[in-house]
Amino acid sequence: QVLLVESGGGSVQAGGSLRLSCAQYRDTYSNYYMGWFRQAPGKKREGVATIDTDGSTDYAHSVKGRFTISQDNAKNTLYLQMNSLKPEDTAMYYCAADPFPLRLRVAESRYWGQGTQVTVSS
Numbered sequence: 001q002v003l004l005v006e007s008g009g010g011s012v013q014a015g016g017s018l019r020l021s022c023a024q025y026r027d028t029y030s031n032y033y034m035g036w037f038r039q040a041p042g043k044k045r046e047g048v049a050t051i052d053t054d055g056s057t058d059y060a061h062s063v064k065g066r067f068t069i070s071q072d073n074a075k076n077t078l079y080l081q082m083n084s085l086k087p088e089d090t091a092m093y094y095c096a097a098d099p100f101p102l103r104l105r106v107a108e109s110r111y112w113g114q115g116t117q118v119t120v121s122s
Contacts, residue, residue, distance in 0.1 A: 001111070002024050002025065002032065002097050002111050003026075004022055004024060004025075004095045004096075004097060004111055004112065004113035004114075005022065005023045005113060006020060006093065006094070006095045006113045006114065006116040007020070007021050007022075007116055008116060009093060009116030009117045010118070011120075011121065012118075012119070012121070013120070014085060014086055014120055014121065015084060015085065016085050016120070017082060017084075018082045018085065018118060019079060019080070020080040020082065020116060021078070021079055022077065022113055023076065023077050024076040024077065024078065025076075026076070030099065032097040032099060033050065033051070033052055033053060033098050033099070033100065034050070034051050034069075034071055034078045034095070034096065034097055035047065035048070035095075035097075036048040036049050036069060036078075036093055036094070036096070037096055037107050037109070038091035038092065038093045038118075039092050040088075040090060040091040043091075044107065045094070045107035046104075046107060047060055047103065047104030048060055048067065048069075048104075049068075049069035049080060050069070050101075050103075050104060051069050051071055052101060055071075058104055059104075060104055062088070063082075063089075066082065066083050066084045067080060068080070069081075082118070085118075085120045087120050089118060090118060090120050091117075091118060092115040092116070092117050092118075093116050094113055094115045096109035096112055096113075097111040098111065
């Protein structure tokens, strides 16, 4: 199993940047597919970005070119660099880990973090 702890959220103006972190605490070593999902008030949880065990990444169309997902295996930390933020990016962002590939279109994962809030003002 793995405990996920997100951090780095906050309030910024449109056009600003934030870098989210997801620390991973494991009882035993395991390979996981990692990802970021978000949920805004009144909306369903949606996929933002995923990264496979081989380093391959996938992004939601709405964030392509603005967000970058990366994993530092030495630090057991997942990152989400968010640039050119828009008000529609406002949501609770969740880190996800799963032994099987995550899908952006399906907000399902074996493990979830508690979330970190991102608020973007216009």
